Amino acid sequence: MKALVIRAFGGPEVLEEAELPDPVPGPGEARVRVHAVVVARTKDVAARAGKPPFAQQITSLPHVLGTEHAGVIDQVGPGLDDDLVGKRVAVSAVLSCSRCRACGLSREEACSEFRLVGIHRQGSYAEYCVVPVKNVREIPAEVGFVEAAALAANGGVASAQLDAGEVGLDTTVLVPGAGGALGATVAALAAFRGARVIGVDRRPPRLAGLPLVALDAAAQDLPERILEAVGSAGLDCVVDNLGVTALCEAYLPALGALGRVVVSGAINHDPIPIRLLQFYLRSQSLIGVRTGNRRQIDRLWADVSAGFRPPAGFVHEIPWTQVSDAHASIQSGGTHGQLVLTVDGS
DSSP: OEEEEESSSOSGGGEEEEEOOOOOOOTTEEEEEEEEEEOOIIIIIIHHTTOTTTGGGOOSSSBOOOOSEEEEEEEEOTTSOGGGTTOEEEEOOEEOOSOSHHHHTTOGGGOTTOEEBTTTBOOSSBSEEEEEGGGEEEOOTTSOHHHHHHHHHHHHHHHHHHHHTTOOTTOEEEEETTTSHHHHHHHHHHHHTTOEEEEEESSGGGGTTSSSEEEETTOTTHHHHHHHHHOTTOEEEEEESSOOHHHHHHHGGGEEEEEEEEEOOOTTOOOOOOOHHHHHHTTOEEEEOOSOOHHHHHHHHHHHHTTOOOOTTOEEEEEGGGHHHHHHHHHHTOOOSEEEEEOTTO
């Protein structure tokens, strides 16, 4: 099969095409003919550059990157139903052990042996990728592979965040960084589930077209603007994928009684200025979410079947022959939304 590999860590130019043996699925596994694969900032771009947290967990080179993807099952391992062959699927990258306490609680995202397709085993920058069959979800006929890959990348964690924050009908949620690939998905999914959404972004034009109240993250009076947008009841939830101190200081005064702050990112590893007196007097919560588990991923695809789609203009298709350009664009900060590679021959 054709694949894109790295033989050493370095710049985008280290990505090269190679011919590798076709992988064969083992027990409990399916082989997916890859049609579309996301380009992830941390799991692909940073790992290729040799940066933490994942580069050090790649144990052998050459290595095939590529985490969440979409395609068609073309072969299954021993003991699996041959009726799976031909199914159009989206694939989660999370690998769990099924043995630890977290897995026993159906909390695979907290697995003590947490692993990823594309890091701890060969990934989906390839014509074929072998994955556990529990990681695949059939996609509706009206959903294309590019959309499905983007949903697999961002939708599961967005669903997990909104579940953790109890975001739904008649709740108000604030999303810092709502113009990014994940932030836009969180905002759109929250609105789809009936929430009122306030989006904050350092480039407000990126929020155009999203179902939200847009605020400029650079505004000097951002705390006042958030309070004005929220009203007296306060925020029910903040979904923060950035962890930027200045933004936290802006939104925390607007967090209402029983409010939840759901955190899934810390881009600068800055301290968050939580005032414990306010937190316990108002019964507020700080919740960490790593990624989505299978239950939350199932809920995402139920939403997709009910009509949810990635925000318009936030998914960008690019041929996999231009993978180096895609990595360079993300690395330079020039990308808006989610880049998805389409694989030759699919």
